[in-house]
Amino acid sequence: MPDVETVVYTNEPGRVLPVLEQELEDFKTEAARFLKGEWDEAQFIGFRLKQGVYGQRQPNVQMIRVKLPFGGVTPEQMEAFAEVAEKYAPLRKGHITTRQNIQFHHIPLLKAAEALFVLGRAGLSTREACGNTVRNVTGDPWAGIQEGEPFDPTPYAAAFARRWLRNPLTQLLPRKFKVAFTANDRDHAITGIHDLGFIPRVRDGVRGFTMVVGGGLSTMPRKAPVLFEFVPVDEYLKVSEAVLRIFNRADELRKNRAKARIKFLVDRVGIDEFRRMVEEELRGDWTAGRDFRPDPLLFVHDEEANAPARRPHYQQPNGDHREFTAFVAANVRPQKQQGFSAVEVKVNRGDLRPEQFRGLAAIMREYTGGYARTTIGQNIVLRWVRDESLYEVYSRLKELGLADIGAQTITDVVSCPGTDSCKLGITSSMGLNQAVQERVEAMQITDPLTKQIHIKMSGCPNSCGQHHIATIGFHGAAMKVGDHQLPAYHVFLGGNYDNGELRMAQQLKVRLPAKRGPDAVERFIRLYEAERLPGETFNAFFDRVGPEPFERAIADLCIPGEFTEDNRGMFIDWNRLELYRLQRGEGECAV
Secondary structure: OOOHHHOOOOOOOOOOOOOOHHHHHHHHHHHHHHHOOOOOHHHHHHHHHHOOEEEOOOOOOEEEEEEOHHHEEOHHHHHHHHHHHHHOOOOOOEEEOOOOOEEEEEEOHHHHHHHHHHHHHOOOEOOOOOOOOEEEEEEOOOOOOOOOOOOOOHHHHHHHHHHHOOOHHHOOOOOOEEEEEOOOOOOOOOHHHOOEEEEEEEEOOEEEEEEEEOOEOOOOOEOOOEEEEEEEOOOHHHHHHHHHHHHHHOHHHHHOHHHOOHHHHHHHHOHHHHHHHHHHHOOOHHHOOOOOOOHHHOOOOOOHHHOOOOOOOOOOOOOOOHHHHHHHHHHEEEOOOOOEEEEEEOOHHHEEOHHHHHHHHHHHHHHOOOOEEEOOOOOEEEEEEEHHHHHHHHHHHHHOOOOOOOOOOOOOOEEOOHHHOOOOOOOOHHHHHHHHHHHHHHOOOOOHHHHOOOEEEEOOOOOOOOHHHOOEEEEEEEEEEOOEEEEEEEEEEOOEOHHHOOEOOEEOOOOEEHHHHHHHHHHHHHHHHHHOOOOOOHHHHHHHHOOHHHHHHOOHHHOOOOOOOOOHHHHOOOOOOOOOOOOOOOOOOOO
16 A cells, blocks of 8 residues: 555646556456456455445446545546446446446446546546545535635545545445535535534634534434534544544444444444543544644645636527526526626436536536536536626537526436446336436426425435435335235435435335335325415425325325236336346445
8 A cells, every 4th residue: 555645646626636557557457367266256345345346236347436526527537437438338327426426337347447547547536435435525516606605625625535545544444434524504515414524614713613423324314413613624634533543443333334334333322422532532642743734635726716717709598598597597506706606507317428528528618617516416516607608508508408407406306326236226216216307397396495395215225315314205115015026115204404404304104116106206295285384395394294194195106006917017117127026235335
């Protein structure tokens, strides 16, 4: 392992994490050795995961997960994604995840080794995107450009990512460790669902963070409690190391990988005791003589200095401009820098084709100064768009099929890949996503309160699709009807993450056949619209009436009926042709 203290860091966009070509050469060599039978598979999995290459439910193919610290991406990197999708991914697409990564699926192992070189040349790292490590450090895609920020946390998020990449302390943690930096209390990064979260603060002129610890979804969903109200920026890496040291030594967590995240430790001992443990750890010998200031690791880059200059002329709408006006209202936010806006591109199911990657790269070069960030809602935010050029950007996006209105609204449905690729998947969450999106679009919803509903789904209980914090959420399950199985979902209502108000959804006492998911969503919406009070949000209505009216509204949908030729479709999952059969493999997340 290279000495992390000798790695040279730059402030070049897209080069936050150093890519070591020797690691890529080693991966290519060892992958060839494994295919020749010279590696034990169990050992090779750990090696493969460290380089961000993950096994799929389909045999002999891999998923590549590319880290994008705080979601930042450059035009050159978008073109590298296009090349990988075109040359190596059979489905010719890349996928934005709910942690701001990009994933590629169904790639044979030796082709994956080739793809890593394409990515590496563009400064893209897959190192420690999988395994029991510090995963991609996520961030607020509007950081640095929105009102109400104490300061831009981007340099500090990058420093954190740099500090723990290839660090000996974090190579074999009890479980994966997810970190997020938000820019203000609106918490677009949803720090509360992370193992460690950072919220900027300024006290007496000193920059620092409120640190939260022990959040997470999946089994035992928990909102991260506050560890310290204020930690100066000169000490946030030191406190983080104390937390990671405690986590790494927690051998009791290693006994059951299903309960090995740090949230289980924090929940068991309580936040007050965990805080005491951290304070005690900070008095350890490991702190002696060390400088924990982040300065050498900071990623310092002035985006505004590279923002697009004003041109003499811009194309403007001619004639009917209602579509453009609706797009601006739904997808565009003014930046705090006068004359600039950020455009959120709604990416259906997070999937982008090669021509879309390339088209976005061209838009970025011409209209954003090269700046964009992925979001945890599987979208892309184009930054530094001059207000005068918004119509041209809209027109270019429309040509790419990326000008859908309603980013972060009811039609912007979020899901994990589910059984399309994941070993742990139970159902086709991507198929349900498409079906639900088509249904709500067909409903032509205009009510502004209804538009605020967030719909999310996961193909299993693990909540990669964040169903636990959805207004309407689903996670995959299975039902038995006689000798047959059919795909189904558990249903969750009333979750929230808007404006920093995080709360977990409540599970209904139902199990819903997958093919009836769109019907259930429509009934929930109709019930809410028909019986709410004036100005009452969906969650306020749910709190007032409770789960029972919603359970009654879909009671008949939850009766699948017997297996017959006429009812055969109920026993086939979305986007599938064959009868459903529960197949759940052994996940590699905890290997």
